[in-house]
Every structure is written in C-alpha cells, then in structure tokens.
Amino acid sequence: xxxxVLIPIVATLGGWESLRYTFEAIRNRRTNKRKEASxxxxxxxxxxxxxxxILANHNRYLEQQLQERNLRVDxxxxxxxxxxxxxxLLLIEAxxxxxxxxxxxxxxxxxxxxxNRQPPRRYAVKNYNKPKKTEQ
Numbered sequence: 001x002x003x004x005v006l007i008p009i010v011a012t013l014g015g016w017e018s019l020r021y022t023f024e025a026i027r028n029r030r031t032n033k034r035k036e037a038s039x040x041x042x043x044x045x046x047x048x049x050x051x052x053x054i055l056a057n058h059n060r061y062l063e064q065q066l067q068e069r070n071l072r073v074d075x076x077x078x079x080x081x082x083x084x085x086x087x088x089l090l091l092i093e094a095x096x097x098x099x100x101x102x103x104x105x106x107x108x109x110x111x112x113x114x115x116n117r118q119p120p121r122r123y124a125v126k127n128y129n130k131p132k133k134t135e136q
Contacts, residue, residue, distance in 0.1 A: 025032070
C-alpha cells in the first residue's frame, strides 16, 4: 500500500488518536480482560449479597411469624389449663353432691305415718330400727 493512500485513510478514521487507541488496546488486552472479569465478579458478588440480604429479611420475617405463633399456642395452652382446672372443680363439686345425695337417701325414712319416723339426717343412724310393714 502506498503512503499517499494510507495517510488520508488513517486521518479519516480518527488520526493519531485512533492509532494510539488501537496500539493501547493491543498492548493492554490482558489487563482489559482482567478488568472485565473483575467487573463481572464484582457484579456477581453484589447480586449474591443482595440475595443474602433478601434471604436474611425473609428469615427475620419467618422468625417473627414463628414467635407470634408460639405466643398464640401458649395462650391456647393457658386456656386449656384454666378449662381443665374448672372441669376438675366441677367434678369435685359433683362428687360431693353425689355423696351428700346418697347419704340423704340412706338416712331417709320412707314410711309415711310411722310413729318411729325420724327426719332425714346428715349421717346414718347406727341403731336405726326399721318399722315393720303392715299388711293391708
């Protein structure tokens, strides 16, 4: 190629600056590759740190939900304990009333018009004489 043709072509394409840029690109191609790789690596690290932050926020949210659920479960257990205690007290009271009813039935005199009739007592009488049945 002729210098008369080459010089106008180079001047048209950018002159001295284009030659310098081309020479630096060839000279620094390995450095530029490392810069691009480090840029990609830094972008990957940024993405991973964002993902880690998102996961940490989600983990905090789930832990908060778990604590709220545990509080609700504890409240339900407390209600169950109160209901069990009330049920136990009612069973004790019903048992006491049943014992009192049985004692009243045992101490009651069922014969109407009997001269030996005694009023119902709280405790059974040991020397209780049962009246004889009269035939009618």
